[in-house]
Amino acid sequence: MLRAEQPSRKIPIWRDERALKVVAQVISSLAILGLLYWLIDNFLVITQQRGMPLTYGFLKEAAGFPIKESFIPYDSTMSFGRAVLVGLINTLVVSAGGILFATLLGFIIGLMRLSSNWLISRIALAYIEFHRNIPLLVLLFLWYFGIFTKLPGVQQSITIPEILYINQRGFYLIWPRLVEGGMIFLAFSLTGVILAVIAWVVLRHIREVRGKETYFGRVSLAILVLVPLMGWFISGSHPVQLDVPILQGYNFQGGLRLTTEFTALLIGLAMYTSAFIAEVIRSGIQAVNKGQIEAAKAVGLNSTQVLMLIIIPQAMRVIIPPLISQYLNLTKNSSLALAIGYQELFAIGKVTINQAGRAIPVFILIMATYLIISLITSLILNIYNKRVQFIER
Amino acid sequence: MSRKFFLVLSGLIIISLLAACSPQATPTPAAQNTSAPPAPSKPTGYGATLAAIQARGKVVCGVHTELLGFGYLDENGRNMGFDIDFCRAVAAAVLGDPEAIEAVPITAADRGPVLQTGEVDMVTRNMTWTSKRDAEWGNFTWITFYDGQGFLVPKASGINTLEDMNGATVCVTTGTTTEKNLATAFSDAGLTYEAVTFEETSAVYSAYEEGRCDVATSDKSQLAAVRAGFQNPDDHAILPMTISKEPLTPAVPTGDDQWLDIVKTVIWGLINAEEYGITSANVEQMKSSENADVRAMLGAEGEADWGYTTLGLKADALAKAIAAVGNYGEIYDRYFGPSGIAFTLDRGLNNLWTDGGLMYAPPIK
Numbered sequence: 102m103l104r105a106e107q108p109s110r111k112i113p114i115w116r117d118e119r120a121l122k123v124v125a126q127v128i129s130s131l132a133i134l135g136l137l138y139w140l141i142d143n144f145l146v147i148t149q150q151r152g153m154p155l156t157y158g159f160l161k162e163a164a165g166f167p168i169k170e171s172f173i174p175y176d177s178t179m180s181f182g183r184a185v186l187v188g189l190i191n192t193l194v195v196s197a198g199g200i201l202f203a204t205l206l207g208f209i210i211g212l213m214r215l216s217s218n219w220l221i222s223r224i225a226l227a228y229i230e231f232h233r234n235i236p237l238l239v240l241l242f243l244w245y246f247g248i249f250t251k252l253p254g255v256q257q258s259i260t261i262p263e264i265l266y267i268n269q270r271g272f273y274l275i276w277p278r279l280v281e282g283g284m285i286f287l288a289f290s291l292t293g294v295i296l297a298v299i300a301w302v303v304l305r306h307i308r309e310v311r312g313k314e315t316y317f318g319r320v321s322l323a324i325l326v327l328v329p330l331m332g333w334f335i336s337g338s339h340p341v342q343l344d345v346p347i348l349q350g351y352n353f354q355g356g357l358r359l360t361t362e363f364t365a366l367l368i369g370l371a372m373y374t375s376a377f378i379a380e381v382i383r384s385g386i387q388a389v390n391k392g393q394i395e396a397a398k399a400v401g402l403n404s405t406q407v408l409m410l411i412i413i414p415q416a417m418r419v420i421i422p423p424l425i426s427q428y429l430n431l432t433k434n435s436s437l438a439l440a441i442g443y444q445e446l447f448a449i450g451k452v453t454i455n456q457a458g459r460a461i462p463v464f465i466l467i468m469a470t471y472l473i474i475s476l477i478t479s480l481i482l483n484i485y486n487k488r489v490q491f492i493e494r
Numbered sequence: 495m496s497r498k499f500f501l502v503l504s505g506l507i508i509i510s511l512l513a514a515c516s517p518q519a520t521p522t523p524a525a526q527n528t529s530a531p532p533a534p535s536k537p538t539g540y541g542a543t544l545a546a547i548q549a550r551g552k553v554v555c556g557v558h559t560e561l562l563g564f565g566y567l568d569e570n571g572r573n574m575g576f577d578i579d580f581c582r583a584v585a586a587a588v589l590g591d592p593e594a595i596e597a598v599p600i601t602a603a604d605r606g607p608v609l610q611t612g613e614v615d616m617v618t619r620n621m622t623w624t625s626k627r628d629a630e631w632g633n634f635t636w637i638t639f640y641d642g643q644g645f646l647v648p649k650a651s652g653i654n655t656l657e658d659m660n661g662a663t664v665c666v667t668t669g670t671t672t673e674k675n676l677a678t679a680f681s682d683a684g685l686t687y688e689a690v691t692f693e694e695t696s697a698v699y700s701a702y703e704e705g706r707c708d709v710a711t712s713d714k715s716q717l718a719a720v721r722a723g724f725q726n727p728d729d730h731a732i733l734p735m736t737i738s739k740e741p742l743t744p745a746v747p748t749g750d751d752q753w754l755d756i757v758k759t760v761i762w763g764l765i766n767a768e769e770y771g772i773t774s775a776n777v778e779q780m781k782s783s784e785n786a787d788v789r790a791m792l793g794a795e796g797e798a799d800w801g802y803t804t805l806g807l808k809a810d811a812l813a814k815a816i817a818a819v820g821n822y823g824e825i826y827d828r829y830f831g832p833s834g835i836a837f838t839l840d841r842g843l844n845n846l847w848t849d850g851g852l853m854y855a856p857p858i859k
Contacts (some may be wrong), residue, residue, distance in 0.1 A: 167689040177677035248703040350661040455669030458630030460607040
């Protein structure tokens, strides 16, 4: 009897739910691993077969192609690696500039959108809808081919004599240039900035702790002005010379030059992204509880104080996460520069593919670089995000 | 019921998993189309392209769509041009129909990758043959156009020599031999310049036409094509100097010698046709020509094999190609001749060798 009963009680392995769960997990993970293995193996076999080895030795070969804008010394005899580095720096510069302008502009437009003035609010709405509903590439073409290349030629530049020259080749601006002894002045200026920041932080902290006015604003401003001034006199009173653009041959020389391509990309990217940022700002501000604003007004804060002290700090925690993705988008969108002749990472990567004949290694390099830039951007903003979140006690 | 379902499902997963893991299942595209084991003397991939084309019913060509004369779209959106005609000739030879092409528009920078990945059957997009490209990109077939790099300048600029261009801004297409030749020419002469580069050919010349650059540089044929499309062509001049050799050549992916031979032979056929005076109009009469070589080349009955059996073609493949697009001279004149559709370009080096040019193809026999 006993023998006959026991097997019927024990659940067979193929009906045991726990066993089946384990089996299902093992099988599905094996399936995924198998798929990955198949994809990667296939990829490696094919690259081998077609003589496209995944090596990066070619980065040391001479690039042989010119790059118009570079923030580090570069000429066509330098290596592909150097060219890619130039591209990376160009991407970082245009992205940083774009993020700065897009944030400022987005903030202003976002606030305008919330204005109680009908006209201001509608202007902001029109701006946002215009930029959100047109592809970025089209906007870039509009800026570059529609506006900037239609500017007057070099000989007919729009001119503020000795200060600013605008033509279809770029914007040429008078710009300070360090001369002999300039380094001393530069060192003093930097020290001044650092000291001013330290003074601001320390004195402000003291005020918060002791509750006594420490005039931190005025003190740090004084440091900011006085220390560089000392440097100015020590370095022999002429550390900086103004570099005026002069028309020589075909183009202007000297001064600060923003090329048409760079400017078109910067403006296009900044304005496009600012429309999205404006919406992020608007939603963030509208997310602040109305009671907070009413309470702030009730204690007698004026409207600027309500905005700066009550609304913005609370809106920030809603704003930051979507803002991060807008910054990342802007950085990635900078690769559209390819179409309007600004040579950033992707454009130079594509030239490298063509000149070096190494499509896959270069694409892997480009993808990895964008990934790293994006991860670093998110990391920084996530740290900031943690600070603005509610501190729960 | 659900238990049965689960068992069946897991069974299926295991089977597919095993199939995926087994090394034989790794599909190499070259081997995909050869169901029968290839003959021992021929490497893997031999004949794969032709089989794929016949199964697909179309020859896939990477082409230009914005370069007047070489590769462009006519008012009906049909792919036209000197380069396109070679694609059509191959389609006519292989499939018997010059319309059986799929023209994939590619940029200059795409040419290498599409060859390396085998995305197209051939690239006919005014591409310069260089040793490095031949080694790395694919197999180059036969030079269809001898070109050289020149400069396009506004007549009003007064630029005549390379020295005049010192410090000038130059518009150039990115990812081209042009870009490198430009760098070499200027640095050899100790001159400086600023390059404005675009990926799209059309962007290069619209920037030049707007005045963003002082000079545009490219192959002279391309400059002639672009100049013809300007609003005021007479305001611009192509300088006589040439700074490079640019043998423009269609190319095919590596790994299929048969396909390489087919494309080469079709091009030879078109060049030989001009030599023999075979045109699209008289190709049928020429099949009964007195010249046995001509009869053989056109695949008249009872004549010798010019290699078509090994190439997997029909005897009249070349006749079909000639009937479809004409001989080399006809193709040239159609676009660049005195009454050409695109613009007039002196044949120069592209004349037959018998007329003092460089067009010389191995005999078809």
